[in-house]
Amino acid sequence: MREHVIQEEIQPDGAGFLPGLAIDCVIFGFHDNQLKILLLAYRNTDLFALPGGFIREKEDVNDAAKRTLAQRTGLHDIYLEQFYTFGNFARYDPVPLQMIMAGKDLPPDDDHWLLRRFVTVGYYALVDFTKAVPNPDLLADDCSWYDLNYLPTLMLDHQTIVQKALETLRADLDRKLIGFNLLPETFTMNDLQSLYETILGEPLHRSSFQRRMLGLDILERLEKQYSGGAHKAPYLYRFKSESEG
């Protein structure tokens, strides 16, 4: 069945898909001070890869990214952000694909569409990995969360793609924070600092972090709730709604 599906989906001449263009998704998962990413493993090889795919002839590239992520991982409604297109000639290397195709008992064919040079459009997302449970379809052999600090060896330039996605996530965190929807409706400054420290991979100075966050003008401070030890209760915050911002 598996072979049937991949053969049906991707013809040796790539019919029905845009030539030479692919998609790769870096899905970061955050929870309890852990940062992970979602990887696919390929049967009969030691190769791990980002979830990726191709663009249909009449499909928007951004839609193709959502579709392939859903197909490969079972994750739907993930807010994907396009971040960079990887187009170095050096990323062209047919050997890993030949291994994967052999592992799927696909006939070796040096002229197969999958073995040509591809430019890939990179997307990233940041989700709560306890809420986004991968459920690979027939095309994927395994799809799991891996600790970002202990990644297995990735195929092609996927390590570079992960690194660039991480740099983009770090640089854009202030602007993307609300959209990622990673915190409960109300949270403490400590919760927010833990999120930042985990994603930036370094400890932050408490008072300058708080000053910088308040300077962003996206937080609303709520009244302290009576808790018996009120002088120790931290302030709760929530994100300002669009209309207040």
Next chain:
Amino acid sequence: MREHVIQEEIQPDGAGFLPGLAIDCVIFGFHDNQLKILLLAYRNTDLFALPGGFIREKEDVNDAAKRTLAQRTGLHDIYLEQFYTFGNFARYDPVPLQMIMAGKDLPPDDDHWLLRRFVTVGYYALVDFTKAVPNPDLLADDCSWYDLNYLPTLMLDHQTIVQKALETLRADLDRKLIGFNLLPETFTMNDLQSLYETILGEPLHRSSFQRRMLGLDILERLEKQYSGGAHKAPYLYRFKSESEG
């Protein structure tokens, strides 16, 4: 000669180039509180377009962007930043290309490679337009700076590409400021504020702008120079060098 060059460069089957993938460059020019962009005009049509091109079979996409910008405009050594890849199916429209090809006395050929669907990788740069003088080669009919507030009608989705580039430039200005190299070695806070106001397209509040700029920790304040009326002389600043930053 012109027809000879374009026919030599682009075969009807696109031989030598990656299929379906193009490049477009949004070159912003700044000087004396004016913001312009660089556009090409096509002979015998009313079409204006961003400088763009294609990627050779063994060429890095980023290198192709530099090469095509230099070929179309005569501008070399421009620091191009890749910002977004435009891949909507709706951008596929062969009519403008057919008009341009007819204007160049190219034989009409409905199956011509140029008339297929292209995904385009967008790049932007910001330069001093008095220092970057376009010098179109044989392929371009005209290449000039246009005021961003009075753009002519652009072909395909080039208006969308310009808008997205402008949003990216505005959002990234703090981070890219030094690299763009638009200010003299020393400058006043007013000079910097004028640059920001021109690019953001809105007036800024003087004291909060100054506070924000100083908070970026990229400026070094120099001693006031004696000027006869020292109490009115503004402070001069320069960008900190990497090692100090």
